[in-house]
Amino acid sequence: MMVLNVKHLTKTYPSGVTAVDDISFQLEAGHCLGIVGESGSGKSTLARLLLALERPDRGEVFLEGVPLYTMRREALRLKRQHIQAVFQDPHASLNPSLTVMTSVLEPLDNFPHAVPSFLKPVSHDRRKLAAALLHMVGLGEDILDRYPHQLSGGQKQRVAIARGISINPKIVVCDEPTASLDVSVQAQVLNLLKSLQEELGMAYVFISHDLAAVRFMCDRVIVMKAGRIVDQCAAGALFKSERHPYTRQLLAASS
């Protein structure tokens, strides 16, 4: 089943830069689509469009067949629960004045009917619910009452991931999810994202500079340059010599 169908997405900023220029692709349930490209190629703008944090000038995103941008506000709010995000900087995406427990439970507080089956046994108890989510991302309940500044970068990103999966979304948009982490922690977070995907069957849009991470995580890859798709292939074919010259340039820059 197709969970995401992106058609002719185009976004020009008031500065005149067309950050996303006629982008179309599809994403199947449970699959991982990589988006790569140099800095400024439009990856983050595309992520924000998919999350309906920004509106395109042209084009549409169909989430399970339903057009995202033409939905009414309340319908959009309900549909939004199926697409969650994990951003590059977990410190910026976690509210510094909220405890881990409050942050992790935020989506469930907004969508109380979206408690996934794996959390049903503990859904009557907020503390147990938050602890179960932390457990899924390899964290102990000892951090439930801590604030973001009391956590390591890796722990913060795990908390952000726990929040992202808490309502069992169909799609998670991961925008450079390991870029702000120590190299030693990056592989652990990638392994976590991959095993959660296998366990929960979510589809990922995985945006990264790290082409080895993309090959590890993804089924297919789209290569963006100046807002356009210039190459696309199976993730395993990314490192093959017959790729588009721009893709080869990215490979050379990242090795």
Ligand SMILES: Nc1ncnc2c1ncn2[C@@H]1O[C@H](COP(=O)(O)OP(=O)(O)OP(=O)(O)O)[C@@H](O)[C@H]1O
């Ligand atoms: N809010 C904004 N207002 C105006 N221009 C913007 C805005 N956000 C991004 N841009 C411009 O749009 C283009 C694409 O930026 P975007 O951040 O989407 O690229 P990116 O591929 O994610 O880059 P990076 O890898 O550095 O995060 C760039 O030229 C950028 O300067």
